[in-house]
Amino acid sequence: MTDDPDTSRPKGAAPPKVGIIMGSQSDWTTMRHAADTLATLGVPAETRIVSAHRTPRRLYDYAESARARGLQAIIAGAGGAAHLPGMCAAMTLVPVFGVPVESKALKGLDSLLSIVQMPAGVPVGTLAIGRSGAVNAALLAAAVVALHDPAVAATLDAWRARQTEAVAEEPEDEPA
Numbered sequence: 001m002t003d004d005p006d007t008s009r010p011k012g013a014a015p016p017k018v019g020i021i022m023g024s025q026s027d028w029t030t031m032r033h034a035a036d037t038l039a040t041l042g043v044p045a046e047t048r049i050v051s052a053h054r055t056p057r058r059l060y061d062y063a064e065s066a067r068a069r070g071l072q073a074i075i076a077g078a079g080g081a082a083h084l085p086g087m088c089a090a091m092t093l094v095p096v097f098g099v100p101v102e103s104k105a106l107k108g109l110d111s112l113l114s115i116v117q118m119p120a121g122v123p124v125g126t127l128a129i130g131r132s133g134a135v136n137a138a139l140l141a142a143a144v145v146a147l148h149d150p151a152v153a154a155t156l157d158a159w160r161a162r163q164t165e166a167v168a169e170e171p172e173d174e175p176a
C-alpha cells in the first residue's frame, strides 16, 4: 500500500512507478522522449517540473516522499549547472537516472559533467546528453520495474526483439 497524495491522477489510473522530473519547462523537449518511451512500454509514470535552485522545497518534498509513494526509479533531467539529479539522489534511496540536457552555451557538456561527477557515496546513473539519454533512462527505469513486474519484462523483451528485427542485413542507398 503506497501513500499517494496525487489527486491530479484520473480516477482508476495506475499509480506511477517512475517519476520523471526536470529543472525547467525548457527541458521538456528532451524529457518527453523518456515519457513517450515509458508510455510505449506500459510503465505508469508521472512528469513534474522540479528545480533544485528555483523550487528547492518542491525538490525536498518530491525526493523525500518518492519511496513511500511507490516510485521505483526517478529520471531527472537538467541542463547547465545540473545539480537536480544529485540533490534528488541525496534525499532518497530510489535509484536516480540523470539525463544531461543540451545547454545553449556548452552543448550539454556542462550538464554531463555536473551529473556524472558525483563523489563516491551518492550515486546517479548518468546517461548520454539529450534524446538518447532520455530514451535510455526510460529503458533503464523500465528494466528496474521489470524486476518485479513480469508484464513490463515481457513488453521490454518484445521492444528489444522489434529493434533487432528492424536492422537490415545490408545497407541501402539513401534517396537523393
Ligand code: RP5
Pocket: 022, 023, 024, 025, 026, 027, 051, 077, 078, 079, 080, 101
Ligand atoms: C536548468 O537550467 C534547467 O534544467 C534547464 O536545463 C536550464 C535552463 O533553464 P531555463 O532558463 O530554460 O528555465 O535549471
